[in-house]
Amino acid sequence: MTTLCRMVIQPLSIPFVESFAHGRKVRRHSDAVLVRLEDDRGHVGHGEGLPRPYVTGETVEGMVTCLARACWPRLAGRRIPDLSSLEDLAVLDDLWSRDQPTGVLAPHAARSAIELAWLDLVLRRSGKGVGDILPPVRHTVNYSGVVTAGASDQALRHARQMRVVGLSSVKVKVGLGDDVARVRAIREGLGERVSVRLDANGAWDPADVLPMLRQLEPFGIDSVEQPLPRGDLAAWAALRASSPIPIMADESLITLQDLEDLVRYQACDLVNVRVSKCGGLLSAWRQATRALEAGLEVQVGCQVGETALLSAAGRHLAAALPEVRFVEGSFGTLLLREDVSREPVRFGHRGDAPLLQGPGLGVEIVSSQCDKFALETMVCELSGGP
């Protein structure tokens, strides 16, 4: 057993190839926060979280402070036991049982970064990969594309690009006022065979949602994600009962308790489970398997701008779940101008991507790339804080 002796925190700012817009935000760069953990024998592990103020309440600054001021004092010098199953990551649960920072619903991006780095380190130390403790049940993972918010002609251009890449499913960001025209253009660009689903990011006016869904239904929509804001599960349940399109919960699902509430209210048909949003691989696995047990379908989602680390974690999750309806992520350099891993993790033709077989999370992080895009580098040593 080794001892944790150092943590490096790096909030990054990697430019996007092109801006990414949805109903809540236009992003032009990734604001991933990377964590590097080191033990006293020189073993290293990397993790990542992407804070989203409108999802978990976390900001980049708040996440960095949480990691350095709240987590590190409890982690420093901690003995690092081996892992025989994913559930063994529960050894980190005590880090998060204390008071939450004001305004933070759940510090899940911070939790994800710590947990993934811990997992990566422990597995690398023993020469194992995630597949050894979370065995895959499929040989490849098939990813969806995303058409961001924007004008109809831009959306049509994106749709045609996705068609030549051969993607079999595409998510369309909606909630910007011209939704019917955009979805019509995208459906025309993609053709009839491609599965199309929508994501409103809670931006629709509740009074307009049902009429909107009825207008969009003829375009062959497989699901609509977060049509209403988080909260008011009775409204969600009423919408689901009347909706011509299956309803997916995303921002409404942060914690396991959220999931139990969604199930109890019969508020949705599908859930979007994302590793950073849910607080790490273990929490995401628990939420996804509980959702399946409750008869819901599962989408393994991603954070816009995630690097190879979160993409790798998402791929392991998607590969291991007994059932998964849609998978998002692994955009790699399709979205980021550069990634932080040596080997690319992005999907290929038709959205297919192989399993990651290497030690730890299965990606080799290039330190110079992290340094190049780091807004700051905060080092926490065993002797004290940063």
Next chain:
Amino acid sequence: MSGLREGLLALFEESTLQLSRYPDFDRLDQGQATPSEAQDFLRRLARTHLKSPRILAFLYAVAPPEEGEAVLHNLLEELGLEEQDGVSHPEMLRQVLLHAGLGDEVEGLEHQAKEDVRRLVTEPLLYGTLRDVGFAAMVETVAFEFMLGRLAGKLGKALGRLLNLPRDGRAWFMHHSEVDVRHAEEGLDNLVRYAAEYGIPADDALALAELTLRENVFIRGYFGTERAEAEA
């Protein structure tokens, strides 16, 4: 193939215009860049183009047989084999680096170019056929020819002033300014014929080209990726 040539031309023009308006390019062109910035530019330019013979060899392999001669001509020219006493383009690039005081970095830049090839080869293919992969590669190659035909002379002059490059040290730029307008014109025709010969619908061909050029490949290659500023 109606409209494909025009669509491709518009993409090449737009990408070239973006480069010419890029602030760092403007600083080079106006002689405002420091010698160190000019050297950085040269390093990236060399890394971008040192792998060109390999790309052209790939294009020769996938070109429709009737179009292969034109690509072969470009490949032989790139390798300096088209005429007696010809100089290969990688050798011209080495000469640029030597005259710019970067002679001891040639080996490292060649290694980086090989790593770029490694990444190209190992990255999952976005397209399902060699037909589409070849078309995308040809689009990027012709885009560079289009841009160099218009801007290589300007770049050579600017770098010559900034780094005191003698005529021999600017041969790569002068050569591209002389031949690439013609290469790009031929390249545009070749792209249209490639799509027709291999049955790529015009809409799909244009989508492939847009996907290939959606990030400005010139700015990415010549100026690299800087960290983005944090948003407020």
